Amino acid sequence: MHEYLRDPAAIYRLSFRMAREETDLSGLPPRTVGLALRLVHASGRPEIVRDLVFSAGVVERAETGLAAGAPIIADTRMTADGIIGREAVCAIDDLSVAEAARAGRKTRAMAAMDALADRFEGAVVAVGNAPTALFRLLELVAGGAPRPLAVLGFPVGFVGAAESKAALVESGLPHIALRGRFGGSALAAAAVNALLHPSESAP
Numbered sequence: 001m002h003e004y005l006r007d008p009a010a011i012y013r014l015s016f017r018m019a020r021e022e023t024d025l026s027g028l029p030p031r032t033v034g035l036a037l038r039l040v041h042a043s044g045r046p047e048i049v050r051d052l053v054f055s056a057g058v059v060e061r062a063e064t065g066l067a068a069g070a071p072i073i074a075d076t077r078m079t080a081d082g083i084i085g086r087e088a089v090c091a092i093d094d095l096s097v098a099e100a101a102r103a104g105r106k107t108r109a110m111a112a113m114d115a116l117a118d119r120f121e122g123a124v125v126a127v128g129n130a131p132t133a134l135f136r137l138l139e140l141v142a143g144g145a146p147r148p149l150a151v152l153g154f155p156v157g158f159v160g161a162a163e164s165k166a167a168l169v170e171s172g173l174p175h176i177a178l179r180g181r182f183g184g185s186a187l188a189a190a191a192v193n194a195l196l197h198p199s200e201s202a203p
Contacts, residue, residue: 015041022046031059035176035194042190043182051179053165058174062124062150062195070149071123072192073116075109079128082189086196088126091115109133113140121146124195127153128188131160138164138171153177154188 005011019037023046028036032054040046066072072088074080080088091097091112101111109130117140125148127134134155141147153168153175155161165177176191 019046023049025049028052029054034198035059035191038190038194039178039187042186045182048178048182051182053169053175053177053179055169055173055175058150058176059195061174062176063198065122065149066124066196071119073119073123073125073148074188075112075125075127075133075155076129076185078185079126079188082186083126083192084197085193088192089116089119089123106136107132110136113137117145119146120148123148124192125151126188126192127151127155128183128185129155131155131157131164134164134168135160138167138173141171141173147173150174150176152188152191154183154185154191156183157181 005014016037019040023037023040025033025036028049036049036052039048039052072083072086074083074088074090076092077090080090092108094115097108097111097115100114101108104111107130110132113133113136120141125137127137134153137151151168151173153165155164158181161181161183162179165179168175168177178187
């Protein structure tokens, strides 16, 4: 038999306490600390804090919007399924999206953004997987699509991930992003959860 902590509440409290103790939060604006800790907790990597980027006022803006019922758009089902307490819109599995991707010789993530572009206005868009989804969102907004309330940029990978997040930061859209190749759906969902439930993000 192994000795290990079994109580869920105790595990949760200890995890956040360790995350806080091991993370240098000194350079973060106060309103971003809870979200940063949520991301450290989700990834087990305190060092990611140095790569977090927030546009001015984005946390307050997104928290207020979500509290008032702002819609959430997710790039993938994995991102959507990780969001607690609210349903996110995700078009990646729609048959029409798959057909549009084949016809246009583009990724399904791009076609999913095309399908949801008319719903961007006032939405929090969480991208946790495909860099092409984030690039396509930026192209659509630059071409006249409605501007989201906030864009959470956490795509992961070797091809385009770092570049797509850099493009988001430079776009002028309200954003929270993690520079570099690291990211993923769990982090994108964790960021949304921190904004939806700010009182639970830093116990």
